[in-house]
Amino acid sequence: MKILVCIKQVPDLESRFKPNASNTWFDEADLAYRMNEYDEYAVEQAVQLREECGDSSDLTVLSIGPDRVVEAIKKALAMGCDRAVHIQDQAVSSRDPWQIASIISAYAREHKFDLIFTGMQSQDRGSAQVGAMLAELLGVSCATTVVGFSCKDNVVTAKRELEGGVKGVMRMKTPALVTCQLGLNIPRYPTLPNIMKAKKKEIIALPVADLLKEESLAKTTSFHPPAKKGGGLLVEGDIADQVDKVLALLKEKTAVLR
Amino acid sequence: MKTLLIGEFREGKLLDSTYELFGFAGQAADEPVMFMVGSETQLPSFGGRLYLADAAACGEYNPDLHKQLILNVVQKENPDRIVFVHSSYGWDLAPRVAVALKAAQVSEVVAIQEGGFEVGCCNGKMRRIVKPSTPQTVITIQAGAFQGVQPGGTPQVTRLAAPGGGTMEFVGYEPAEEKGVDLAKAEVIVSAGRGVGKKDNVAIIAALAKALGGELGASRPVVDAEWVAHDHQVGTTGQTVSPKLYVACGISGAIQHLAGMKKSDFILAINKDKDAPIGEVADVLVVADVMQFVPALTAKLAK
Missing domain, CATH: 3.40.50.1220 (TPP-binding domain)
Known part of the structure; x- marks a missing residue:
């Protein structure tokens, strides 16, 4: 079984974001990067499937971006992917989901993967488009927002998370793509021996120009903080004062303190 | 602008979030037409045109088939916008429709702005204005961002036959876990x-x-x-x-x-x-x- 997992490197979402010079995305200076959280679940599920299938299977991890994304790729290799493809793109943050899906499909079409895993969305853009678009471009079945997964005899059973705690169970034949939701599994921490082993694994670098043949369909024209709705009271200062202030507020504004 | 709204139906019921689509259309001053896979017994309170496919025949979840039905309606109506709720149904189906039409998709819209749509990003800490450059646009709206509106009236229903097919088999729903704590x-x-x-x-x-x-x-x-x-x-x-x-x-x-x-x-x-x-x-x-x-x-x- 040939498996592909697509990952994105995103900034730590606890960071403070400032607009870049063109006011279309954040300024990358001073940000720490990590693997998109949803993609960690995708990598874990891909590695579990790789382990179930044994040596007849093969797992590639793919990421698009500048050199910094190699850090996320190395983590995926240490988690158990066999090899990596780094599509080198300095302008990745200016691409729309259509272009990202087109780039990946140009690579994936040639390699005929049986199963593709992606996160259901990225933590920074949150569009939830690339996975389903990629499946559509490749003409393969696709289940999104998956919280349960199994694959036997080339049939995938996927449990989709719906609203209100309800789940929807569906089946599809491979080739197929699933987009992974938080809670699908418990992503492993790379162990030191596996981190060392990963250093010897192949990382294939491809220039994005070889794969990108599409213009963007949408552009970001502004990046800014949300308008403050006001109303909320900020309580700062030392802990004892904060506690006194909050207790006074709760007594005044709520009926729960007796 | 003409807008095709994609209504939602689950476990035999029209979902309330469907009315938020009319809220969006109202704010955009769009002329709404609706499509849904649903039931004759659960028609939305809306006096316009409704393209209705029967959920019993098409399945409540069958994205290949639902996509095909939507594309057929798009061909007939030629809408400028196709609007979904950003839900497990909408975010699943919208990218498939967008690719098939090679239309720009804008996800989880919170507001209509001059020249584009406002969307959240960076875990809700920041906003972007996204401007589509294609003649048709696929949009998903954030749940709760547009006040629900019931336009009132009875729709003029055009019934759609199930085209058949679809590569995915829906097995069934799994109910939410029993609540130990209410x-x-x-x-x-x-x-x-x-x-x-x-x-x-x-x-x-x-x-x-x-x-x-x-x-x-x-x-x-x-x-x-x-x-x-x-x-x-x-x-x-x-x-x-x-x-x-x-x-x-x-x-x-x-x-x-x-x-x-x-x-x-x-x-x-x-x-x-x-x-x-x-x-x-x-x-x-x-x-x-x-x-x-x-x-x-x-x-x-x-x-």
């Missing part, structure tokens, strides 16, 4: 978020809940990490609550969490980041380390 009845809820740091610290949050006579709640990451059981989860995929007092401890405020608690009478948030999106809905935001502030508050309450 948070909807609690007057006070004190919720733990990722900011509490580790599983052992949840007890400190639970102690504050007890001191306030309330229940323990939790955000999704804390439940996924198995620090707290799922029946305590507040948010879109957990419970929707509106207690007299909601205390959010170390919860940054992802949109899915906010959707589950923003109707609380009074919201107290404790977060070390004063820009955290929870500040958008909080009445009071205490800027502090949750593990220092919460025990101090609990101790003072005990006096």
Whole structure:
């Protein structure tokens, strides 16, 4: 079984974001990067499937971006992917989901993967488009927002998370793509021996120009903080004062303190 | 502009969120036409044209087939916009339709702005304006961002035959887990978020809940990490609550969490980041380390 997992490197979402010079995305200076959280679940599920299938299977991890994304790729290799493809793109943050899906499909079409895993969305853009678009471009079945997964005899059973705690169970034949939701599994921490082993694994670098043949369909024209709705009271200062202030507020504004 | 709204139907019922689509169309001053896979017995209160496929024949979830039906209607109506709710149905189907039409897709729109659509990003901390450059646009709207509107009237229904096919087989629904804790009845809820740091610290949050006579709640990451059981989860995929007092401890405020608690009478948030999106809905935001502030508050309450 040939498996592909697509990952994105995103900034730590606890960071403070400032607009870049063109006011279309954040300024990358001073940000720490990590693997998109949803993609960690995708990598874990891909590695579990790789382990179930044994040596007849093969797992590639793919990421698009500048050199910094190699850090996320190395983590995926240490988690158990066999090899990596780094599509080198300095302008990745200016691409729309259509272009990202087109780039990946140009690579994936040639390699005929049986199963593709992606996160259901990225933590920074949150569009939830690339996975389903990629499946559509490749003409393969696709289940999104998956919280349960199994694959036997080339049939995938996927449990989709719906609203209100309800789940929807569906089946599809491979080739197929699933987009992974938080809670699908418990992503492993790379162990030191596996981190060392990963250093010897192949990382294939491809220039994005070889794969990108599409213009963007949408552009970001502004990046800014949300308008403050006001109303909320900020309580700062030392802990004892904060506690006194909050207790006074709760007594005044709520009926729960007796 | 002509807009094709994609209604939602699940487990035999028209979903209320369908009316938020009319809210969007109203704000955009668009001429709405609706499509849905649903039932004759559950027609939306709308006097315009409705293209209706029967859920019994098409399945409530069959994306290949639903996509094909939508594409047929698009061909007939030639809408400028095709609008879905950003839900498990909408975000699943919209990209498939967008690719088939090679139309720009804008996800989780919160507002219509001059020259584009406003969407959230960076975990709700920032916003973008996205401007599509294709003649047709596929849009998903954030649940709750556009006030639901019932236009009234009875639709002129065009029935669509099921085209058959689809490569995916829907097996069935799995109901939500039994609730051990009914948070909807609690007057006070004190919720733990990722900011509490580790599983052992949840007890400190639970102690504050007890001191306030309330229940323990939790955000999704804390439940996924198995620090707290799922029946305590507040948010879109957990419970929707509106207690007299909601205390959010170390919860940054992802949109899915906010959707589950923003109707609380009074919201107290404790977060070390004063820009955290929870500040958008909080009445009071205490800027502090949750593990220092919460025990101090609990101790003072005990006096």
